[in-house]
Amino acid sequence: MSRFPSRPPEPLPLRPLGAESPGLTPGTERWGKLGSAVCLLAALAGCAAPPPAPPPVVPAAAADTGVDGLYKGTSTRYEADRRDCPHPGLVQIYVQNRQFTYRWAWGVDVPGTIQADGTISGGSGDIQLQGKLDGKQMTGDLSNGACALHFTVERRFRGA
Secondary structure (H helix, E strand, O other), X not given: OOOOOOOOOOOOOOOOOOOOOOOOOHHHHHHHHHXXXXXXXXXXXXXXXXXXXXXXXXXXXXOOOOOOEXXXXXXXXXXXXXXXXXXXXXXXXXXXXXXXXXXXXXXXXXXXXXXXXXXXXXXXXXXXXXXXXXXXXXXXXEEOOOEEEEEEEEEXXXXX
């Protein structure tokens, strides 16, 4: 015996629009239309934009030191007794909590600190850093005895 019928099933009879469905009483047809309308409204409500999210909680920031921010400027080389001295050029320093690093060469960062009186000091290995912050302008010198750079940068953006 085959799992499939030998002949196709009879098509369902079509009824004219607005005609009562067979087997339903006149009141139940109305409930079917009302149910369809409710389902349509529920579907449309699901497409509505979700309510806005509450504002994010921002952690309390560290107290602004008045010097924090992004400083940009240039450097010049004033001593080069060796061929491997760093190249002068554009400088970008980000100061946070009075701390920053100066990129001496690839893979060599020199940490620095800005004191309350504007004095800048720092160093790494044989590289010494000293300078001064005056208002929005920071100037400094880095030297290892054979190579030396002078930099001048100005605060472009205040730290948050």
